[in-house]
Amino acid sequence: MANRSSDIIAALTKGLRVIEAFDAHHPRLSVSEAAARTGLDRATARRCLLTLVAEGYALHDGKYFTLTPRVLRLGMAALATLPLAQIVQPWLDQLSERVGQSASVAIRDETEIVYLARAAQRRVMSIGLMPGSRLPAHCTSLGRVLLAALPEPQARAIVERSDLAPRTALSLTDPEEIMARIAAAREEGHAIIDQEVEIGLCSIAVPLLDSRGRTVAALNLGMAATQDRAAAMVGRYLPEMRRVQAGLARVIG
Known part of the structure; x- marks a missing residue:
């Protein structure tokens, strides 16, 4: 059965895009860089990044955001299944x-x-x-x-x-x-x-x-x-x- 648009949580989709913006070549991202890599506007990218910080999935030094090892729980949990x-x-x-x-x-x-x-x-x-x-x-x-x-x-x-x-x-x-x-x-x-x-x-x-x-x-x-x-x-x-x-x-x- 195809997913209806009403079944999709837009905020979750955007948050996942922000997480995927980090990689080996981009371990640190500013708000502007995250927006550019995800195609989101700056305000949305900033909210996603700050949400990740609040939930322990990212750190913020005042300018740059970095992911924490907590993110590994997402991948490891999936692999374990x-x-x-x-x-x-x-x-x-x-x-x-x-x-x-x-x-x-x-x-x-x-x-x-x-x-x-x-x-x-x-x-x-x-x-x-x-x-x-x-x-x-x-x-x-x-x-x-x-x-x-x-x-x-x-x-x-x-x-x-x-x-x-x-x-x-x-x-x-x-x-x-x-x-x-x-x-x-x-x-x-x-x-x-x-x-x-x-x-x-x-x-x-x-x-x-x-x-x-x-x-x-x-x-x-x-x-x-x-x-x-x-x-x-x-x-x-x-x-x-x-x-x-x-x-x-x-x-x-």
Whole structure:
């Protein structure tokens, strides 16, 4: 049943837009900046920001607003209700222990991936990854596997509206090169990233399928680039990942 306009709470919609205006590149926003990023007028943006402060979701230093960790409750509560995260966690824990590397499961949200579950052996990235963390889809092994599950025109449209600014000197920035890697992932059933996200980090990913063969998420292993060059990762880790892939296909609805 379609939502009637009378069912929509406009103030809540505006407040959510203000929360989404904050990101890694905009951790602090003034009223003017929040208005510009949301398309709201200054007065509405200001009321939304002050409401977030009053409810403990933001801080205000007199000019700039910043979100507080309380905002994480919103995302973590949503993730916690997803059965998939609960299903995959023990499989991740056991896989990570067997191979001695960090394992993660993620889904795609527009041009980004969102981590649902993670089992970390050691920290190999400068940023700490946890459920709810986001990275660009086009330059991650998880993201390329998820994009490979889409029809080529849809995957291309997502790549073309992504921020392709290089994260390292090895990052691919040409949409055609990225699409070629996505096509390879579609053909081979896995994707490998060699230091495109961060120097010193390699990863390999496979799709996670439901009982009908549809890709619902992606699984990866991440490791230091000095441990295993990309060419060696397939033989060493892919068989274990395939076993987890097959096991989860039997239990994912």
